[in-house]
Amino acid sequence: MVSTEQTISVTINGTTYERDVEARKLLIHFIRDDLDLTGSHVGCDTGNCGACSVIVDGQLVKSCMMLAVQADGSNVETVEGLADGEQLSKLQQSFRDHHALQCGYCTPGMLMSATALLRSNPHPSEDEIKKGLQGNICRCTGYWNIFEAVKAASE
């Protein structure tokens, strides 16, 4: 059945949301505008910057290059799901300790990419860390402190 609007059910950070969405709505806009989970950012809206990165069914994706209807039935993880209450994840704490952010705009995407990397590869080589963050652009830090933070979190 072809239709311009569908009812979808998506589980985000453990909470299941059922909503009517237009087929043309991007997953990032569903997450931010419909569900008010504004941790994931829209940077470029062209699939280049990675600020909108989230994990869908265990796979890191850019949520501006996926329709919300494509996530129907999926399990999505966003940056809001990383901390346990006030307790930061080891990676988040490492970002803080290593001053791995300046303006912070890219940080949610960086955290999700690094989380996905460390899950599939808990002790990545330096090269593997760089490749794991390849899809995420940061215009402040020069990447070095982000790299150091991920490296420290993997040790």
Added chain:
Amino acid sequence: MLLREVGYARPGSLGEAIELLAADDGARALAGGQTLINVMKARAGSPDALVDLGRIEELKGIELGADGTLEIGAMTTYTEIIESSEARARPILGAVCAQIADVQVRNRGTIGGNICTSDPTNHLPPLLAALHAEMTIQSSDGTRTVPAADFFLGVYMTAVGPGELLTKIKLPAGRNDGFAAVTLGVEGTCIVSAAASANGSLTIALGCVDAVPVVLAPDSAEDDAIRTAVRAADLDPPSDVHASRAYRRHLAEVLAVRAARQAQGS
């Protein structure tokens, strides 16, 4: 809201997908979406309806035949190819997929989407042309197979017609392959690319120098013969902000030799 209003369907079977595509001239297949969704944002393309192939199991997976032949479902992602033990029967395939864009794109982008886009800067059209791949195309009338040499018809145009779907890509056995490219940044879009296969006689396919991959069969596998074959092709690539016509012609020779050397293990 960035996209124009669009219809959407997520069929569970191949037959249903083909029916939906055949029923509406304005309907387009949605594979991984890593090109199409951006094209729709820019309004460079505005399909009336999207037929999402994401949950059709028949289009996924990699099979390795007893004779070393690989059959890859069109909806198999780059990441699945990179991680597949079967795909290692043709090692160049995973090696090239690992050079495409970044983790996020590799997790969603598919082999079928890459070649059906027929973007001259994509990695897989020249690679599959050099490897003598064969594409299976299905419609309500049945299936047909098209060799890679006849599959790419122009920029954004392939042999897949209205009401048809690419379902699988078949690769013959072989391990002596190579790929070389000059890209926009590490693992970025290709400026010029060359793929080589030296299983039997040497085949070279050049990317980004014409609307479709330019397939060459040099007289021998010597560097000079390869350079002569590239020159004889009288390439007329476009100039753009990344490279002039003359520089692309130069790169085509250099990269053809590099890819051929890799294919021959030297």
